[in-house]
Amino acid sequence: MALDSKVPKGALKDKWTDYKNKINLVNPANKRHIDVIVVGTGLAGGSASATLAELGYNVKAFAYQDSPRRAHSIAAQGGINAAKNYQGDGDSTYRLFYDTVKGGDYRSREANVYRLAEVSTNIIDQCVAQGVPFARDYGGLLDNRSFGGVLVSRTFYAKGQTGQQLLLGAYSAMNRQIARGKIEMFNRHEMLDVVVVDGKARGIIARNLVTGEIERHSAHAVVIASGGYGNVYFLSTNAMGSNVTAAWKIHKKGAYFANPCYTQIHPTCIPRSGDYQSKLTLMSESLRNDGRIWVPKHLDDVKAIREGKKKPTDLSEDERDYYLERRYPAFGNLVPRDVASRAAKERCDAGFGVNATGEAVYLDFAAAIIRYGTEQAKIKNINNPSEAKIKELGKDIVKAKYGNLFQMYEKIVDENPYETPMMIYPAVHYTMGGVWVDYNLMTSIPGCYAIGEANFSDHGANRLGASALMQGLADGYFVLPYTIGDYLADDIRTGKIPTDTPEFDAAEKEVKERIEFLINNNGTHSVDYYHKKLGKIMWDKCGMSRNEKGLKEAMVEIKALREDFWKNVSVPGGLNEMNPELEKAGRVADFIELGELFAKDALTREESCGGHFREESAETDGPQKGEAKRNDKDFAFVSAWEYKGEPADAVLHKEELEFNDIELKQRSYK
Amino acid sequence: MNLTLKIWRQKDSSSKGQMVDYKVTEISEHMSFLEMMDVLNEQLVNSGEEPVAFDHDCREGICGMCSMYINGEAHGPDRGVTTCQLHMRMFKDGDTITIEPFRAAAFPVIKDLVVDRMAFERIQQAGGYISVNTSGNTQDANSIPISKHAADEAMDAATCIGCGACVATCKNSSAMLFVGAKVSQYALLPQGQVEAADRVKNMVAQMDLEGFGNCTNTGACEVECPKGISLDNIARMNRELMKANI
Numbered sequence: 001m002a003l004d005s006k007v008p009k010g011a012l013k014d015k016w017t018d019y020k021n022k023i024n025l026v027n028p029a030n031k032r033h034i035d036v037i038v039v040g041t042g043l044a045g046g047s048a049s050a051t052l053a054e055l056g057y058n059v060k061a062f063a064y065q066d067s068p069r070r071a072h073s074i075a076a077q078g079g080i081n082a083a084k085n086y087q088g089d090g091d092s093t094y095r096l097f098y099d100t101v102k103g104g105d106y107r108s109r110e111a112n113v114y115r116l117a118e119v120s121t122n123i124i125d126q127c128v129a130q131g132v133p134f135a136r137d138y139g140g141l142l143d144n145r146s147f148g149g150v151l152v153s154r155t156f157y158a159k160g161q162t163g164q165q166l167l168l169g170a171y172s173a174m175n176r177q178i179a180r181g182k183i184e185m186f187n188r189h190e191m192l193d194v195v196v197v198d199g200k201a202r203g204i205i206a207r208n209l210v211t212g213e214i215e216r217h218s219a220h221a222v223v224i225a226s227g228g229y230g231n232v233y234f235l236s237t238n239a240m241g242s243n244v245t246a247a248w249k250i251h252k253k254g255a256y257f258a259n260p261c262y263t264q265i266h267p268t269c270i271p272r273s274g275d276y277q278s279k280l281t282l283m284s285e286s287l288r289n290d291g292r293i294w295v296p297k298h299l300d301d302v303k304a305i306r307e308g309k310k311k312p313t314d315l316s317e318d319e320r321d322y323y324l325e326r327r328y329p330a331f332g333n334l335v336p337r338d339v340a341s342r343a344a345k346e347r348c349d350a351g352f353g354v355n356a357t358g359e360a361v362y363l364d365f366a367a368a369i370i371r372y373g374t375e376q377a378k379i380k381n382i383n384n385p386s387e388a389k390i391k392e393l394g395k396d397i398v399k400a401k402y403g404n405l406f407q408m409y410e411k412i413v414d415e416n417p418y419e420t421p422m423m424i425y426p427a428v429h430y431t432m433g434g435v436w437v438d439y440n441l442m443t444s445i446p447g448c449y450a451i452g453e454a455n456f457s458d459h460g461a462n463r464l465g466a467s468a469l470m471q472g473l474a475d476g477y478f479v480l481p482y483t484i485g486d487y488l489a490d491d492i493r494t495g496k497i498p499t500d501t502p503e504f505d506a507a508e509k510e511v512k513e514r515i516e517f518l519i520n521n522n523g524t525h526s527v528d529y530y531h532k533k534l535g536k537i538m539w540d541k542c543g544m545s546r547n548e549k550g551l552k553e554a555m556v557e558i559k560a561l562r563e564d565f566w567k568n569v570s571v572p573g574g575l576n577e578m579n580p581e582l583e584k585a586g587r588v589a590d591f592i593e594l595g596e597l598f599a600k601d602a603l604t605r606e607e608s609c610g611g612h613f614r615e616e617s618a619e620t621d622g623p624q625k626g627e628a629k630r631n632d633k634d635f636a637f638v639s640a641w642e643y644k645g646e647p648a649d650a651v652l653h654k655e656e657l658e659f660n661d662i663e664l665k666q667r668s669y670k
Numbered sequence: 671m672n673l674t675l676k677i678w679r680q681k682d683s684s685s686k687g688q689m690v691d692y693k694v695t696e697i698s699e700h701m702s703f704l705e706m707m708d709v710l711n712e713q714l715v716n717s718g719e720e721p722v723a724f725d726h727d728c729r730e731g732i733c734g735m736c737s738m739y740i741n742g743e744a745h746g747p748d749r750g751v752t753t754c755q756l757h758m759r760m761f762k763d764g765d766t767i768t769i770e771p772f773r774a775a776a777f778p779v780i781k782d783l784v785v786d787r788m789a790f791e792r793i794q795q796a797g798g799y800i801s802v803n804t805s806g807n808t809q810d811a812n813s814i815p816i817s818k819h820a821a822d823e824a825m826d827a828a829t830c831i832g833c834g835a836c837v838a839t840c841k842n843s844s845a846m847l848f849v850g851a852k853v854s855q856y857a858l859l860p861q862g863q864v865e866a867a868d869r870v871k872n873m874v875a876q877m878d879l880e881g882f883g884n885c886t887n888t889g890a891c892e893v894e895c896p897k898g899i900s901l902d903n904i905a906r907m908n909r910e911l912m913k914a915n916i
């Protein structure tokens with residue numbers, strides 16, 4: 001099948017308006033006869049479910065947690081972007097569009113990104129109307145902060161819990177529709193396959209996670225909003241249950257999977273402390289506004305610190321290497337995420353890591369405390385303040401800005417970050433890759449849509465901070481409700497989709513056989529054993545920097561791991577009951593397949609772009625020596641993979657990217 | 671460290687449950703409580719036994735899934751944290767730790783340490799929202815200024831994660847702190863005023879219907895709440911209810 005992005009003709013700024021003026025609409029009386037399944041209730045699925053139900057469709061929503069409110073969007077800390085220009089600092093739709101395309105290293109689709117920037121302002125209006133308590137200034141107006149690598153303040157936030165508040169907003173809108181009977185909510189249900197009838201997505205097979213029952217659900221369209229697949233690395237900042245299963249199942253039934261290798265590794269996470277570690281915790285990017293990142297200059301100091309003979313505060317300024325400030329004088333500690341992460345890895349690989357595992361660098365607030373303290377002393381008219389007084393005043397300001405993060409750090413690490421620098425290390429955080437969708441957010445299976453982190457659409461090869469929340473809500477509140485209507489307009493006379501058909505029989509049989517196999521396998525290794533092995537291969541060979549040799553090895557190793565898994569995995573418990581090990585087994589089986597495709601995608605993309613750094617594609621001389629080198633001539637395309645039975649046999653389809661409104665440039669942060 | 675765990679095991683909602691003893695060894699003080707449970711479960715799987723089922727997801731104190739009653743306290747001995755944020759440094763070598771599910775008539779056990787909190791969902795569905803449809807034409811977000819103080823207070827109430835520790839802790843199994851937090855968030859914002867009376871009446875009626883007990887002002891909920899939701903929210907809800915009824 002040829003890839004058609006279905007981007008409307010016309011000038012960039014008119015495309016979405018013209019499109020909305022011309023699409024088919026479904027009249028309100030007919031919407032009552034149309035069912036839509038939404039898999040996932042995070043920001044994307046929650047906002048879509050509520051909006052579709054308000055419009056009059058019958059929505060069936062699914063989540064594996066016990067409430068829509070617990071989707072992993074709840075964990076987002078920092079904020080959400082919107083081109084409101086409330087600060088009058090020159091922001092505009094175009095500027096948000098430009099920053100997003102540039103930040104994504106010119107690997108996203110212009111028309112989608114422009115639409116995202118266009119609807120961004122509606123999101124803030126909608127959320128405020130729902131009662132989302134965004135932070136405000138003393139005049140009672142909305143406050144903004146600035147976020148990674150952009151020149152304007154456009155990030156709206158609710159303390160350090162922006163994702164929570166936005167999700168609770170969408171959840172409240174869902175609740176209103178659940179109460180009206182327009183959304184039927186299936187908590188503790190996991191989608192295990194999509195059902196395709198006459199080439200169209202017409203339903204899903206789901207497992208009730210409480211009773212173990214396998215259920216058939218039909219609809220006129222299916223929307224996948226199941227989040228990202230960062231847990232393919234085992235350790236990430238995702239929730240324990242975050243998975244690729246829903247996205248992978250539709251891939252196997254015909255949806256192309258785009259750019260799987262584009263992963264964001266976030267520079268500021270709490271380092272791993274031991275082998276028992278189950279997940280990693282993010283420390284918001286906003287900390288880099290005030291924290292300075294460094295490692296010791298000399299290896300003997302590193303050794304002394306690791307052995308506990310020296311403390312970081314014992315080192316004088318000239319014994320420290322503020323490596324970001326040294327390498328990138330223009331942006332310093334505020335370089336984009338991918339650049340900051342690679343620089344930390346470079347220092348740690350060279351032996352300068354400051355904790356027992358050798359994988360940690362310092363994020364130091366001492367200078368900020370002094371700077372704020374001095375400023376406060378002036379404001380408060382304190383003459384000749386003592387150093388202790390300055391520190392006290394400075395700590396108060398730092399506490400007001402980052403108090404909850406500092407407390408979170410202290411609870412986990414048991415060290416006081418006001419007194420000693422934090423230790424941080426990069427961790428897998430977000431996946432820009434995902435299910436390929438056209439401008440309508442439809443996958444290559446007609447009637448099957450993908451929204452939110454589950455699709456590949458808007459962030460190219462690297463996502464800017466505070467843009468995922470924006471995209472999830474844009475897709476769910478303002479884009480999908482239009483585009484899906486255009487498709488469903490053909491279904492007003494279809495009537496209810498029956499579930500007693502051969503297509504449902506076959507899909508259910510396949511699902512049942514697979515989980516029965518897992519339960520009856522009686523192997524020797526736990527599911528986590530395989531997940532950890534997969535994670536290690538991914539981190540070592542498909543992590544922050546990649547090369548041909550490593551990627552080829554990864555493909556071989558992951559395939560061997562898959563064979564071992566299906567021979568030797570052990571899943572205790574039964575089928576017809578709550579069985580968390582069985583849930584995990586299914587998810588890990590899908591991660592293993594995805595991992596192989598991931599490595600293949602990374603191998604095929606012989607350029608460095610955004611979060612994907614190929615060692616073979618770096619600048620060899622000049623001031624940019626060692627930095628990532630993009631290759632627009634050969635690689636300005638989206639890789640969309642078609643499933644052919646084995647991940648290694650997947651067929652590549654290229655969607656060429658055209659840039660008419662932006663000039664392509666190499667990123668430079670020097 | 672080496673520990674003895676006394677854990678509630680229950681096959682399903684219709685079976686009877688019981689406490690079962692387990693031993694875990696070489697637990698690091700840097701582990702989180704749930705990582706310690708992972709160690710136990712790995713041990714059980716490797717010996718062919720069924721692991722202990724428990725709810726968890728984000729493991730960073732925000733999703734509200736985790737819900738263990740540890741040594742007689744909801745979310746365990748530390749303050750201001752959820753079970754997933756509790757660390758093993760709170761315990762000593764040789765300790766015996768008792769682990770039960772959150773108990774309340776309105777939270778039936780599903781399996782082992784997993785309980786059914788759908789009652790909370792139904793209370794939210796009864797009125798925990800502002801009736802505004804999605805459109806691109808709601809008024810501009812800055813058209814109604816809201817004082818920083820009110821916005822901050824609404825935010826403090828809105829940080830409730832819906833975990834149910836307040837109910838599990840209360841001797842009456844009252845859900846007043848949870849419901850009070852939601853009612854307060856909207857009561858403090860101008861957007862919430864239009865439906866204020868119906869909201870509080872409907873949410874409280876649903877709460878009573880679900881079989882949660884009454885509040886007798888012991889304040890245990892506030893102490894155990896991982897998000898520091900204050901008792902003021904209960905007082906505000908009572909005022910809102912009185913206003914609504916006159």
Ligand SMILES: Cc1cc2nc3c(=O)[nH]c(=O)nc-3n(C[C@H](O)[C@H](O)[C@H](O)COP(=O)(O)OP(=O)(O)OC[C@H]3O[C@@H](n4cnc5c(N)ncnc54)[C@H](O)[C@@H]3O)c2cc1C
Pocket residue numbers: 039040041042043044045046062063064065068070071072073074075076077078079080162163189190191192225226227228237238239242243245246282429430451452453454465466467468469470472
């Ligand atoms: C710690 C952290 C902090 C972040 N901070 C920010 C930030 O400050 N700003 C920003 O813009 N972005 C941030 N992000 C990214 C952003 O939060 C996510 O990309 C976004 O919330 C994803 O939303 P979603 O709706 O696509 O998916 P999710 O919120 O992950 O929801 C997935 C849903 O799918 C369901 N599901 C999954 N699989 C199945 C299945 N098989 N069957 C049934 N249901 C299923 C789940 O139950 C859940 O309801 C952060 C991410 C993390 C991890």
Ligand code: SF4
Pocket residue numbers: 829830831832833834835836837847848851894895896897898899
């Ligand atoms: S009020 Fe506190 S204890 Fe009760 S559900 Fe909310 S966060 Fe949990």
Ligand code: FES
Pocket residue numbers: 725726727728729730731732733734735736752753754755
């Ligand atoms: S697992 Fe999310 S709050 Fe504990």
